[in-house]
Amino acid sequence: MTFFPRVDCWCIPEIALADSLREMARDGAYGNEGIVLWLGRRRDGEATVTHLVALRGPGIVKRPDLINIEPWLLNEVTDVTIDLGVALIGQIHSHGRHHGIGLSITDRTRGIAVPYYLSVVAPNYATKPGTQIEDCGVHVYEPNIGYRRLAGAEASQRLHVGTGFEVPLILVGEESRV
Numbered sequence: 750m751t752f753f754p755r756v757d758c759w760c761i762p763e764i765a766l767a768d769s770l771r772e773m774a775r776d777g778a779y780g781n782e783g784i785v786l787w788l789g790r791r792r793d794g795e796a797t798v799t800h801l802v803a804l805r806g807p808g809i810v811k812r813p814d815l816i817n818i819e820p821w822l823l824n825e826v827t828d829v830t831i832d833l834g835v836a837l838i839g840q841i842h843s844h845g846r847h848h849g850i851g852l853s854i855t856d857r858t859r860g861i862a863v864p865y866y867l868s869v870v871a872p873n874y875a876t877k878p879g880t881q882i883e884d885c886g887v888h889v890y891e892p893n894i895g896y897r898r899l900a901g902a903e904a905s906q907r908l909h910v911g912t913g914f915e916v917p918l919i920l921v922g923e924e925s926r927v
Contacts (some may be wrong), residue, residue: 750837753800753856753865754791754794754865755794755865755866756791756838757794757795757907758794758795758796758797758907758909759797759837759867759886759907759908759909760798760909760911760913761909762910762911762914763910764913764915765787765791765798766803766881766882766910766915768874768918769785769801769814769841769871770875772801772803772842773785773841773843773874774875774876775875776811776843777808777843777873777876778874778876780874781811782812782814782815782816782842782874783812783843783875784804784811784817784842784843785801785802785840785854785875785918786801786804786826786837786840786841787800787801787837787838787841787867788800788833788837788840789835789836790836791836793830794832796865796867799877800916800917800919801915801916802826802829802918802919802920802921803918803920803921804826804921804922805920805921805922805923806822806923807819807922808825808921810823813845814844815871817900819873822922824844824912825851825921826921829921831918837861838866839866839869841862841869841871842868842869842870843870843875844871844872844874845874846872846874849868849870850872850886851886851888852868852870852888852898856868857895857896858898861890862895862896864891864892865891867887867888867889868888868896869888872884874918881910882904882908885919886894887899887907896898
């Protein structure tokens, strides 16, 4: 067994996507990028989102074209994953309308870079009602390649957004006004 088993598809409950967009829109309302980390389980080539993590407080900086997470805040996320018996399997973050849905240089060079990590980019700072996964950029970190954006057909085959179970939103860090 490998520490980062191959993932061929990701299952994302509709409510998880909707709650992630709503969380990021809090920051988007102020013209800043937002982020939600996706925790879940990997099994038999499938990763399923089971928990959402919203980051708060002085350990995270959100600006119009940058998100910076302090290492100690990611350590808190690690503690949560261990307590829940899950793994960090991906994230969704937002870009403004002038930054597109591709990964930025900063996303590629300073972001999480582990095999089969999913990085979804929502447009318009996640403030546009009705945003669906098809409106987002879908990127997977692949071994020996790095991040690769999935084209529409491949993204629709590998990401399954559908009804499912309730997905709790966990706040990590100190609560602050966004």
